[in-house]
Amino acid sequence: MNVYGLAAIVTGGASGLGGATADMLAANGAKVTIFDLNEDMGQEKAAAIGGHFVKVNVADEAEVEAGVASAAEKHGTARVLVNCAGIGAPSKVIDREGNPVPLKTFSTIINVNLIGSFNVLAKFSAALHTADPIGEERGVVINTASVAAYEGQIGQAAYAASKGGIVGMTLPIAREFARYGIRVMTIAPGLFLTPLLASLPREAQDSLGAQVPFPTRLGDPTEYAALVNSIITNPMLNGETIRLDGAIRMAPK
Numbered sequence: 001m002n003v004y005g006l007a008a009i010v011t012g013g014a015s016g017l018g019g020a021t022a023d024m025l026a027a028n029g030a031k032v033t034i035f036d037l038n039e040d041m042g043q044e045k046a047a048a049i050g051g052h053f054v055k056v057n058v059a060d061e062a063e064v065e066a067g068v069a070s071a072a073e074k075h076g077t078a079r080v081l082v083n084c085a086g087i088g089a090p091s092k093v094i095d096r097e098g099n100p101v102p103l104k105t106f107s108t109i110i111n112v113n114l115i116g117s118f119n120v121l122a123k124f125s126a127a128l129h130t131a132d133p134i135g136e137e138r139g140v141v142i143n144t145a146s147v148a149a150y151e152g153q154i155g156q157a158a159y160a161a162s163k164g165g166i167v168g169m170t171l172p173i174a175r176e177f178a179r180y181g182i183r184v185m186t187i188a189p190g191l192f193l194t195p196l197l198a199s200l201p202r203e204a205q206d207s208l209g210a211q212v213p214f215p216t217r218l219g220d221p222t223e224y225a226a227l228v229n230s231i232i233t234n235p236m237l238n239g240e241t242i243r244l245d246g247a248i249r250m251a252p253k
Contacts, residue, residue, distance in 0.1 A: 089109070193205070
């Protein structure tokens with residue numbers, strides 16, 4: 001599937017991995033709608049790429065449904081969904097005083113990262129599954145997991161669980177959507193220079209980058225976007241999670 005002329009939705013598309021993906025899709029001729037909670041950055045990104053912005057909480061059913069409808073009204077039925085929206089505040093299960101973490105801390109991360117990704121892909125696919133095919137397929141969903149799904153570090157129980165859930169639902173949903181010609185893929189990035197890591201001192205960035213076997217540096221969001229493009233254009237990529245991590249395997253902490 002060639003992205004030129006296609007309508008696409010990118011969640012978390014105002015910055016970071018989502019921002020780079022929105023840039024790539026627009027540069028290749030796609031009509032991009034950005035879902036994000038940051039209205040200022042979302043509007044700015046949409047204006048820069050000639051796209052459309054909708055303020056959306058991915059964990060809210062009504063907001064996602066309205067966002068998908070707004071994207072369709074602006075650009076037609078979306079054929080590509082890239083789920084990049086996510087949060088990941090660290091938290092240990094038991095604090096230094098021996099108190100358990102409030103359940104809301106855990107559930108909030110699960111709600112945004114895992115349930116939010118499912119929410120958007122469900123609404124997106126419901127709108128897409130009756131559209132006319134383009135060649136042999138109708139479209140593609142690309143979710144974002146993390147290497148933490150496999151090697152979650154201390155303090156990442158909620159984040160690792162949310163990303164592990166994304167990995168776990170990839171194949172069953174791909175099998176379900178096969179009848180509609182909708183592919184489902186997941187990318188599990190390693191250490192990338194997202195706004196969170198970019199806010200760290202240079203010494204800390206270099207230290208993190210030194211943990212990557214090769215290339216020995218933090219990943220660039222454009223490299224994530226390049227893999228998104230490869231997945232879209234290769235119809236045999238389906239039902240799989242691809243690690244994009246420079247061969248890193250995370251230590252316990």
